Amino acid sequence: MEKMAANSETNSDSEDQDKEYVGFATLPNQVHRKSVKKGFDFTLMVAGESGLGKSTLVNSLFLTDLYKDRKLLNAEERITQTVEITKHTVDIEEKGVKLKLTIVDTPGFGDAVNNTECWKSVADYIDQQFEQYFRDESGLNRKNIQDNRVHCCLYFISPFGHGLRPLDVEFMKALHEKVNIVPILAKADTLTPNEVKKKKFKIREEIEQYGIKIYQFPDCDSDEDEDFKQQDQELKDSIPFAVIGSNTVVEAKGKRVRGRLYPWGIVEVENSAHCDFVKLRNMLVRTHMQDLKDVTRETHYENYRAHCIQSMTRMVVKERNRNKLTRESGTDFPIPVIPGANDTETEKLIREKDEEVQRPHLECEPEHTYGLKQDEHSSLELHSALGPDPDPETS
Ligand code: GDP
Numbered sequence: 518m519e520k521m522a523a524n525s526e527t528n529s530d531s532e533d534q535d536k537e538y539v540g541f542a543t544l545p546n547q548v549h550r551k552s553v554k555k556g557f558d559f560t561l562m563v564a565g566e567s568g569l570g571k572s573t574l575v576n577s578l579f580l581t582d583l584y585k586d587r588k589l590l591n592a593e594e595r596i597t598q599t600v601e602i603t604k605h606t607v608d609i610e611e612k613g614v615k616l617k618l619t620i621v622d623t624p625g626f627g628d629a630v631n632n633t634e635c636w637k638s639v640a641d642y643i644d645q646q647f648e649q650y651f652r653d654e655s656g657l658n659r660k661n662i663q664d665n666r667v668h669c670c671l672y673f674i675s676p677f678g679h680g681l682r683p684l685d686v687e688f689m690k691a692l693h694e695k696v697n698i699v700p701i702l703a704k705a706d707t708l709t710p711n712e713v714k715k716k717k718f719k720i721r722e723e724i725e726q727y728g729i730k731i732y733q734f735p736d737c738d739s740d741e742d743e744d745f746k747q748q749d750q751e752l753k754d755s756i757p758f759a760v761i762g763s764n765t766v767v768e769a770k771g772k773r774v775r776g777r778l779y780p781w782g783i784v785e786v787e788n789s790a791h792c793d794f795v796k797l798r799n800m801l802v803r804t805h806m807q808d809l810k811d812v813t814r815e816t817h818y819e820n821y822r823a824h825c826i827q828s829m830t831r832m833v834v835k836e837r838n839r840n841k842l843t844r845e846s847g848t849d850f851p852i853p854v855i856p857g858a859n860d861t862e863t864e865k866l867i868r869e870k871d872e873e874v875q876r877p878h879l880e881c882e883p884e885h886t887y888g889l890k891q892d893e894h895s896s897l898e899l900h901s902a903l904g905p906d907p908d909p910e911t912s
Pocket of ligand 1: 566567568569570571572573574703704705706707760761762763
């Protein structure tokens with residue numbers, strides 16, 4: 518038996534040697550070199566009420582000081598404050614690989630006395646980035662498009678409540694179809710390990726109960742090794758990530774570490790026995806950054822694009838019907854016509870759009886408006902928007 522196995526191995530070896538080497542095995546290297554040269558970008562949004570440690574965590578995650586110029590408001594100013602959206606960008610380089618990291622913060626979220634619909638400006642911001650991208654890729658110059666789409670939103674949940682608050686549910690439900698939401702249990706050092714466990718369980722249960730669709734880690738392939746599968750399962754079970762942030766370095770057991778010094782001891786940010794900080798950072802940076810970008814492009818942006826095209830279609834049909842009616846009734850009022858589109862061209866456009874909208878991945882609820890105003894649609898270059906969509910990122 519052993520001899521036979523050895524024989525067949527030698528045979529396949531010699532077959533391999535006989536095959537002529539064409540060279541396409543270097544393709545991954547070519548892709549690698551090209552992407553390293555181009556650099557990477559990633560846009561991360563942080564949301565949640567102020568004081569939950571968002572800025573501290575972002576600084577701890579990327580070892581930067583992104584909030585140097587932040588102005589903290591007093592209680593009186595916060596009463597009337599509306600939700601603002603601020604953007605900070607840093608270029609980070611590690612072993613020759615460049616990453617342009619953009620952090621979108623939402624100061625003022627949940628701070629007012631009346632927080633009804635305070636998620637709206639966050640949703641509008643995400644839509645505006647989609648809209649800009651849609652316009653850019655529909656325009657003439659599709660090279661060097663600045664992609665500001667939000668790839669991930671870390672949503673901070675207070676450790677002091679009993680699970681989710683109504684505002685948390687409202688926010689996540691309003692945004693879950695626009696962005697990858699990763700829930701975070703903030704300031705985990707204020708809870709005992711048992712409390713962390715219970716809170717995580719309760720939050721997961723409520724997420725399920727309210728039908729909130731948070732970011733789903735992709736299933737691992739069946740041929741992955743057991744260690745990898747276990748790590749993957751642990752990652753899924755960690756949701757919401759219980760984190761601790763700190764921008765100070767303290768001395769623990771003779772080592773200098775990022776941590777928080779209390780009279781009764783030290784909590785270490787990067788110690789997995791203390792919190793999920795390392796898991797979160799590994800997920801964001803080492804293992805799932807590309808997947809977060811892929812889901813943004815293939816699911817959230819595609820949905821947005823489909824809604825836009827649907828509304829444009831409806832508008833063109835309405836316009837055409839109105840034109841017809843006017844001609845028949847002989848009214849004197851001039852009805853706006855889409856520039857350069859005569860009847861046959863319009864027919865063709867509608868047909869193309871109908872086909873596009875009917876593709877399976879573009880099935881969407883028609884009642885959403887997604888921030889594009891009607892008069893804005895007509896100024897878009899309709900025709901180029903409807904061509905086959907070679908996403909500049911993937912082409
Ligand atoms: P933000 O308003 O959400 O950006 O919150 P900040 O990052 O400014 O943090 C608010 C306060 O909470 C600061 O005094 C931080 O030092 C503190 N803080 C930040 N992260 C943690 C944490 O993980 N645990 C504890 N106990 N305090 C934290």
